[in-house]
Amino acid sequence: MTPLAGCLLVSALLFSVGLAGALTRRNAILVLAGIELMLNAANLNFIAFWRFGPHPEYLTGLMFVIFSIAVAAAEAAVGLALILAIYRHARTSDVSEMTEMKG
Amino acid sequence: MRHAAWIVENLWLIPALPMMAAGISALLKKSQRGLSTALAIGSMGIALVLALMAFAEALAHPVLQIENFSWMQFADQWVKLGWVLDPLAAVMLVMVTFVGLLIFIYSLGYMAHDDNRERFFCFLSLFAGAMLGVVIANSLLLLFMCWEVVGLTSYLLIGFWFHRPAAAAAAKKAFITTRVGDLGLLIGMVWLYAQTGTLLFYNYGSGCLEQRAVAAMAAHATVAGMAVSTAIGLLIFCGAVGKSGQVPLHVWLPDAMEGPTPVSALIHAATMVAAGVYLVARVYPLMTASALEVVTWVGAITAIFAACIAVAQNDIKRILAYSTVSQLGYMMLGLGVGGVAVGMFHLITHAFFKALLFLGAGSVIHGCTEEQDIRNMGGLRRFMPVTFVAYTCGMLALCGFPLFSGFWSKDAILHAAHGWGVSRGPFYLGAIGALLTAFYMTRQMYYVFFGPQRVTDASVGAASVAAHSVPAELIEPVVAARAGEVCIIADPHESPSVMTRPLAILAVFAVLLGFVGTPAWPWFQNFLAGQPARLDWGGFSEPGLLSLMAVSSLIVFAGLGLGWWFYGRRPMVRATDPDALGRLAPKVFHALAERLYVDEIYGVTVIALARFCAGFAAWLDRWIFGGAVRLVSWIVTGVGWLDLGVDKFVVNGGFDEGCRELSRGGRLLSHLQNGRVQNYLRVIAGALVVLAVLLLWGHRG
Numbered sequence: 001m002t003p004l005a006g007c008l009l010v011s012a013l014l015f016s017v018g019l020a021g022a023l024t025r026r027n028a029i030l031v032l033a034g035i036e037l038m039l040n041a042a043n044l045n046f047i048a049f050w051r052f053g054p055h056p057e058y059l060t061g062l063m064f065v066i067f068s069i070a071v072a073a074a075e076a077a078v079g080l081a082l083i084l085a086i087y088r089h090a091r092t093s094d095v096s097e098m099t100e101m102k103g
Numbered sequence: 104m105r106h107a108a109w110i111v112e113n114l115w116l117i118p119a120l121p122m123m124a125a126g127i128s129a130l131l132k133k134s135q136r137g138l139s140t141a142l143a144i145g146s147m148g149i150a151l152v153l154a155l156m157a158f159a160e161a162l163a164h165p166v167l168q169i170e171n172f173s174w175m176q177f178a179d180q181w182v183k184l185g186w187v188l189d190p191l192a193a194v195m196l197v198m199v200t201f202v203g204l205l206i207f208i209y210s211l212g213y214m215a216h217d218d219n220r221e222r223f224f225c226f227l228s229l230f231a232g233a234m235l236g237v238v239i240a241n242s243l244l245l246l247f248m249c250w251e252v253v254g255l256t257s258y259l260l261i262g263f264w265f266h267r268p269a270a271a272a273a274a275k276k277a278f279i280t281t282r283v284g285d286l287g288l289l290i291g292m293v294w295l296y297a298q299t300g301t302l303l304f305y306n307y308g309s310g311c312l313e314q315r316a317v318a319a320m321a322a323h324a325t326v327a328g329m330a331v332s333t334a335i336g337l338l339i340f341c342g343a344v345g346k347s348g349q350v351p352l353h354v355w356l357p358d359a360m361e362g363p364t365p366v367s368a369l370i371h372a373a374t375m376v377a378a379g380v381y382l383v384a385r386v387y388p389l390m391t392a393s394a395l396e397v398v399t400w401v402g403a404i405t406a407i408f409a410a411c412i413a414v415a416q417n418d419i420k421r422i423l424a425y426s427t428v429s430q431l432g433y434m435m436l437g438l439g440v441g442g443v444a445v446g447m448f449h450l451i452t453h454a455f456f457k458a459l460l461f462l463g464a465g466s467v468i469h470g471c472t473e474e475q476d477i478r479n480m481g482g483l484r485r486f487m488p489v490t491f492v493a494y495t496c497g498m499l500a501l502c503g504f505p506l507f508s509g510f511w512s513k514d515a516i517l518h519a520a521h522g523w524g525v526s527r528g529p530f531y532l533g534a535i536g537a538l539l540t541a542f543y544m545t546r547q548m549y550y551v552f553f554g555p556q557r558v559t560d561a562s563v564g565a566a567s568v569a570a571h572s573v574p575a576e577l578i579e580p581v582v583a584a585r586a587g588e589v590c591i592i593a594d595p596h597e598s599p600s601v602m603t604r605p606l607a608i609l610a611v612f613a614v615l616l617g618f619v620g621t622p623a624w625p626w627f628q629n630f631l632a633g634q635p636a637r638l639d640w641g642g643f644s645e646p647g648l649l650s651l652m653a654v655s656s657l658i659v660f661a662g663l664g665l666g667w668w669f670y671g672r673r674p675m676v677r678a679t680d681p682d683a684l685g686r687l688a689p690k691v692f693h694a695l696a697e698r699l700y701v702d703e704i705y706g707v708t709v710i711a712l713a714r715f716c717a718g719f720a721a722w723l724d725r726w727i728f729g730g731a732v733r734l735v736s737w738i739v740t741g742v743g744w745l746d747l748g749v750d751k752f753v754v755n756g757g758f759d760e761g762c763r764e765l766s767r768g769g770r771l772l773s774h775l776q777n778g779r780v781q782n783y784l785r786v787i788a789g790a791l792v793v794l795a796v797l798l799l800w801g802h803r804g
Binding site for chain 1: 785
């Protein structure tokens, strides 16, 4: 097993855990945490493909990840703010009760 | 040429003033009814003053004076109207305005208790205006228009108490019966226009009554060798027959007595019914000898026919109505045999004494609390002295008592009839009519004013108005049953002075007016002919005149004596006693009381025919034309139902089904979007897996 395959495997595992968390948790904050995990799995893939790719001397993968983390941080801030606003409005953070967009 | 006088140029003011008064009072509120009566009487007063001015002008210049004006364009020619002032029109103007004014004043008292007084005065003013229009019209068209307005107001005033069915029916009858005659007048008018091209009577030589047109028409023969002017004259005479109540169109006039009594006096005795006579006098140049023969016979037959019926009537106004019909017959007779002056002289004297008689009858009715049956009156001379004296003057004038006005005018007619070359028949009819006139007036006088106050049955007295239509035989058993009960008209009283003063004025004229047309001083006749009059006692020495006067006086005395013999000798005590003449010849009397069954004959002939035609037309309308309409409507309805079915089951069904399917699909799909974010994520995740599997699959392949 090559180091790349091992990294991808870990990353896939991490993604699956995040996805499972996002799909099964009722608490909106934990759903957000699951999404962060999936994002980080993607970051890990970036690093792995850069580190074991043909041109590890250019810092392309690293730069991608730094941007991605910054975007993720902003996204988390927005997401938490949304959750807070919803909580204030509906007095709950349970995503299964937020069905106002039902068609 | 002399410049026309102011009054000739403004003669139109005379009819226009009462018409304007009518128009204004029609617009007034009910609370201003005092103003409406003031307007009517004021306008009539001014009209009288103007009429007197016109009369003075006609006296000063006894020639024909006309004023014509263009009315409207009709194809390439102008229809002209105009007015005329000649002695004939001047005399009529003064008579109508004077008698009209007195009757207006009298109405103040008579209609004092009526709620619709302002309507009454509005109609009266309209009538007076239209009548004056008839008098001054210089165009047959203008005359016809005013003539029809006169007919309309007559209808409105007969039906003034329209809540009484009898009044409403009488109004309709009057309107329709006169319409029959007016149809002839209209046809005659159209024919006259076709022949002469103008309807102006006089137009400086080119009018339809002037020498040129009349000569042309007399020379022109039509069916059965009759001259055109004869035919036109007879057609115009048809209108006069309807309006003046000549046989056979007289039936409406007695029924017209359902109207208020001043109306009977003004319209149905003094002025409107005389309009027919005036019309014949106005178109006299058209009347050829053969047309005048018809006029004479119609007049003579009417005179005696109506006089016979009057003998057996019991309603005080109906007796006067038949007497009016009879006197109008005399006027026609006079026109036929003696010319314009003879007929018009009787028209004028008759207007005064008949208005007097009607107003007197109105005063009697007013004083007896609306009682009209002479059998229920009696002895009234003690309670109504003024009315009694005035009525006696009118009655003697009507009978032709020597030296009263009716004597001179009726004698002129009889004299002319005596000298008529064609036949003596009209003279004998007229003489017998004079006898009957004296007889029925005496009968009425004895019934109303003499004898004791008659005992009537209580219920009859209460049902006063209806009583006169109940035959004596019907009430008799009731009276017998209540033998002890005595009922007389409660408190008969003299009328107020606003009613008796016009009576007094009219009485003076009824006595004296005849002296303007005596054989010795034929001022009236000469005035109409445009000649100066002078006193000439030699007028009496005309052969046969004095003996004829003696004969006619004898006839009058005989009539009065007969009346006294039947009714004066043994005054009736009870209202239900059979009539003295009725005892003598019950069958004849009954037939006369039933108005010789003329109404019934019309009922089974003319009216039955009209009803049959109406029924046939109704049948035609209902089943033929109506059937076609109904068929079309059925077809259209059927098509409509078919459309409805197609629409409902095909078009609507298709749309409904499509819409149902669409909404069901929508409902199904809406389950997907249930608002749970994690579900969406799950779908995305599933899709991702499927995508990954597909990619891997493809990579391997």
